[in-house]
Amino acid sequence: MTLKGYKQWNYVQVETDDGLTGIGEAHPGAGIAEIILQFKKTLVGADPRNIEPLYHRMIGAASNRYAMGLSAIGGIETALWDLLGKSLGVPVYQLLGGKYRDRIRLYADVGHGKGNTPEGWAQRAREGVADGYQAIKFDIDNSANELKQDAVNRELSTAELQKMTSLVAAAREAAGDGIDISIDCHSLFSTHSAMKLAERLEPFDLMFLEDPVPNDNVEAMAKVSAATSIPICTGEFLFRRDGFRELIQTQACDMLHVDVSGTGGMLEAKKIADLADLYYIPFAAHNITSPIGMTATAHVCAAVRNFIVMELPYHADQVEWRWDLAISSGPLMQDNAFVVPDQPGLGVEINAEVAREHLMPGSDHFGTS
């Protein structure tokens, strides 16, 4: 099932012969729903409790379309955990080893400021703080495009650096000292430009600087990390433990930003976190899913020791019905933290009525109209 959310939100339901069902949310985006259905032949007739073997069976079947295959697998794997939890009467975090915490700290991704001016960034910072968030993240890429000397060469001009610094300074002043501020660069800068930007942003006590350079080159990421005291964070476009192995083992970054729905699912994300914990690297969760996927991510965040913060896609607030989509025994959000459900499985169900109102053209509610 695919809904018209902030992006295309994709959902999976698995069913057993004895009538149990499990739900999961795949990574958002177009084309994922079709891939989910292609995995059906890999799964029908299998014992759904064998989650890790089934995961590897799907990885094998997805080898020619890796990233989108993993986006689909994340939803299916989550649905298998939901199913197993329900069949055993325990929440999924219990099956992942148990929970370290009941509530998941969130950061609000506020995107750009209200206009890329110091006052615009200050205003957005004030709004985030007024809404109760203790941690907010801005996107600094494309915030000074009018000063660019070349559209594609990754270089930051002195004028761009000066403007970007003034934006962050304004946000810090408006937010006050007690608020965590992070900055996302979206992989757009050259190594030396990233180092210059980090140097200028050092006085503002950032929680992390994300993807200052593209994540394809571990040595470049390591060079930026070594040059600054700001924690360098990356990972939302890396897949499975294989994608994180070199980054973690060479300690080329200071913090991971793992997308549970996109990297391969709940158990794979937990394993990535555990690998990072061997190097005392904290685990943050990237997240652009609806509250169903957020709940799955929250179970992982509850069950990893080195968790630090989870993304609340604040700009998805424009999807007014998003919290109505999730049915849970208690509120999922309390005091701007995400409450990990204690009910069996994920502890959350999809409100079919709300879902039907927002179906993508050509999609249906798990085979029913």
Ligand SMILES: [Mg+2]
């Ligand atoms: Mg990012």
